[in-house]
Amino acid sequence: xxxxxxxxxxxxxxxxxxxxxxxxxxxxxxxxxxxxxxxxxxxxxxxxxxxxxxxxxxxxxxxxxxxxxxxxxxxxxxxxxxxxxxxxxxxxxxxxxxxxxxxxxxxxxxxxxxxxxxxxxxxxxxxxxxxxxxxxxxxxxxxxxxxxxxxxxxxxxxxxxxxxxxxxxxxxxxxxxxxxxxxxxxxxxxxxxxxxxxxxxxxxxxxxxxxxxxxxxxxxxxxxxxxxxxxxxxxxxxxxxxxxxxxxxxxxxxxxxxxxxxxxxxxxxxxxxxxxxxxxxxxxxxxx
Amino acid sequence: xxxxxxxxxxxxxxxxxxxxxxxxxxxxxxxxxxxxxxxxxxxxxxxxxxxxxxxxxxxxxxxxxxxxxxxxxxxxxxxxxxxxxxxxxxxxxxxxxxxxxxxxxxxxxxxxxxxxxxxxxxxxxxxxxxxxxxxxxxxxxxxxxxxxxxxxxxxxxxxxxxxxxxxxxxxxxxxxxxxxxxxxxxxxxxxxxxxxxxxxxxxxxxxxxxxxxxxxxxxxxxxxxxxxxxxxxxxxxxxxxxxxxxxxxxxxxxxxxxxxxxxxxxxxxxxxxxxxxxxxxxxxxxxxxxxxxxxxxxxxxxxxx
Numbered sequence: 001x002x003x004x005x006x007x008x009x010x011x012x013x014x015x016x017x018x019x020x021x022x023x024x025x026x027x028x029x030x031x032x033x034x035x036x037x038x039x040x041x042x043x044x045x046x047x048x049x050x051x052x053x054x055x056x057x058x059x060x061x062x063x064x065x066x067x068x069x070x071x072x073x074x075x076x077x078x079x080x081x082x083x084x085x086x087x088x089x090x091x092x093x094x095x096x097x098x099x100x101x102x103x104x105x106x107x108x109x110x111x112x113x114x115x116x117x118x119x120x121x122x123x124x125x126x127x128x129x130x131x132x133x134x135x136x137x138x139x140x141x142x143x144x145x146x147x148x149x150x151x152x153x154x155x156x157x158x159x160x161x162x163x164x165x166x167x168x169x170x171x172x173x174x175x176x177x178x179x180x181x182x183x184x185x186x187x188x189x190x191x192x193x194x195x196x197x198x199x200x201x202x203x204x205x206x207x208x209x210x211x212x213x214x215x216x217x218x219x220x221x222x223x224x225x226x227x228x229x230x231x232x233x234x235x236x237x238x239x240x241x242x243x244x245x246x247x248x249x250x251x252x253x254x255x256x257x258x259x260x261x262x263x264x265x266x267x268x269x270x271x272x273x274x275x276x277x278x279x280x281x282x283x284x285x286x287x288x
Numbered sequence: 289x290x291x292x293x294x295x296x297x298x299x300x301x302x303x304x305x306x307x308x309x310x311x312x313x314x315x316x317x318x319x320x321x322x323x324x325x326x327x328x329x330x331x332x333x334x335x336x337x338x339x340x341x342x343x344x345x346x347x348x349x350x351x352x353x354x355x356x357x358x359x360x361x362x363x364x365x366x367x368x369x370x371x372x373x374x375x376x377x378x379x380x381x382x383x384x385x386x387x388x389x390x391x392x393x394x395x396x397x398x399x400x401x402x403x404x405x406x407x408x409x410x411x412x413x414x415x416x417x418x419x420x421x422x423x424x425x426x427x428x429x430x431x432x433x434x435x436x437x438x439x440x441x442x443x444x445x446x447x448x449x450x451x452x453x454x455x456x457x458x459x460x461x462x463x464x465x466x467x468x469x470x471x472x473x474x475x476x477x478x479x480x481x482x483x484x485x486x487x488x489x490x491x492x493x494x495x496x497x498x499x500x501x502x503x504x505x506x507x508x509x510x511x512x513x514x515x516x517x518x519x520x521x522x523x524x525x526x527x528x529x530x531x532x533x534x535x536x537x538x539x540x541x542x543x544x545x546x547x548x549x550x551x552x553x554x555x556x557x558x559x560x561x562x563x564x565x566x567x568x569x570x571x572x573x574x575x576x577x578x579x580x581x582x583x584x585x586x587x588x589x590x591x592x593x
Binding site for chain 1: 319327380
């Protein structure tokens with residue numbers, strides 16, 4: 001023991017870390033497992049794409065049905081993430097700032113979309129919103145159709161994305177310094193001014209992170225959407241369903257091409273979320 | 289709270305009563321519509337034709353084999369990702385090295401890949417036209433449209449859950465306790481077992497149950513690789529889909545209700561783990577200052593990301 005700590009002394013900056021054993025084996029195992037499960041399979045997708053000619057690739061990813069599915073997936077995810085940003089902030093605010101009966105249950109329930117399998121959420125939302133469902137039977141006579149069209153997709157994505165916003169904003173609100181708000185009040189700010197000028201700027205990075213996460217999840221979501229969407233080509237067909245459709249027709253090249261486009265989008269979103277999280281940590285003063 | 293001075297001071301940091309009640313009201317109505325109603329609908333639809341029909345649907349051999357396959361898949365996938373999660377958290381949280389942030393980002397990657405794409409990459413690897421397809425066919429091994437493919441796809445989608453939970457937790461706790469143990473003569477394994485593990489146990493439980501919920505409920509990725517062979521390669525979510533598309537609504541919701549129960553149990557265990565962790569943190573907070581060492585943390589944030 002003594003010799004190992006003595007030997008570690010010269011390299012001062014590295015010394016404390018290297019006292020602990022197991023670095024090589026855990027890093028080695030992590031890298032091996034990561035390669036086997038994630039990196040090699042994903043590279044198979046990229047290599048398969050390179051076997052296509054540019055024209056084949058371009059034709060596969062810009063067909064009219066595929067383009068319509070991009071617009072739908074992007075638009076529905078964007079609307080759902082915006083709705084979640086508003087209501088997620090509201091839920092987080094109420095859970096952190098106010099006391100009411102059953103708060104702990106409500107707090108636990110917010111994670112339901114993480115725990116409930118997406119297929120179950122899909123059929124249950126469909127049953128609710130279909131013409132004979134608990135909610136649908138009141139909306140149908142008013143001419144509001146929420147199931148089997150793009151509206152249903154937005155509803156399903158709101159369900160799926162809600163906890164992302166709540167759970168990113170909640171801890172930041174909990175850590176917010178009340179002193180700042182007291183100071184604002186003492187200086188004569190109204191409660192609304194305090195919220196927009198003091199509180200909101202401090203939670204904005206977290207809110208944007210939650211928005212980006214909900215959006216990213218919505219872009220890739222499949223299970224909850226396909227039951228409620230109606231899946232009509234050009235109207236309510238999402239991009240993941242296009243991939244499934246091409247696979248079922250043994251069009252592996254086409255499926256691969258569209259999947260590559262989706263993979264690139266998820267890479268970009270992952271980098272955006274990482275950047276936002278770094279910004280958020282710097283904002284709150286914690287070490288990056 | 290009772291003193292009027294304190295109450296007046298608080299008025300500067302909270303809203304008028306009517307604003308508070310309106311906001312609470314809107315929140316509760318929103319959560320009722322979007323969370324409680326869908327959950328209640330699952331059980332109501334399952335019981336629509338009475339308990340006997342519900343029970344019949346669950347006793348069906350195809351439903352039963354779907355339940356078994358789901359349990360087997362989770363029993364393989366969760367331990368694999370548990371070992372990986374602990375190993376990854378140990379090397380990322382306890383050491384500094386080049387490329388650490390790249391590694392952390394790559395660990396997160398499966399979260400942002402669409403489940404359908406995740407299923408597709410395994411078809412491209414092991415399918416009939418895939419990289420290893422011909423070799424597998426020669427040796428009569430089935431991966432795609434068989435159980436190994438389902439397990440692989442599940443491992444991919446649940447890959448980051450436990451690691452994501454443990455990395456920030458172990459980073460916040462630092463290395464001092466482990467270093468003390470090593471200096472006092474403990475082996476690496478003893479240090480992990482007696483020092484690190486008790487510190488991370490609630491985070492670990494939290495990660496494992498969320499990983500398990502996702503493993504049992506995964507739909508998109510599994511649906512691509514499974515082939516939907518009834519009684520053989522159907523997991524519970526896939527079985528729900530088949531029944532639903534055959535207009536056997538009661539049977540579909542009966543199987544779905546089991547998954548919803550699983551979700552409820554997951555939420556209960558998760559909340560208990562959170563409350564126990566908070567209580568332990570508070571107990572540490574009540575100690576004299578020289579004994580404080582553990583940093584506070586928030587479990588839910590990591591689950592979200």
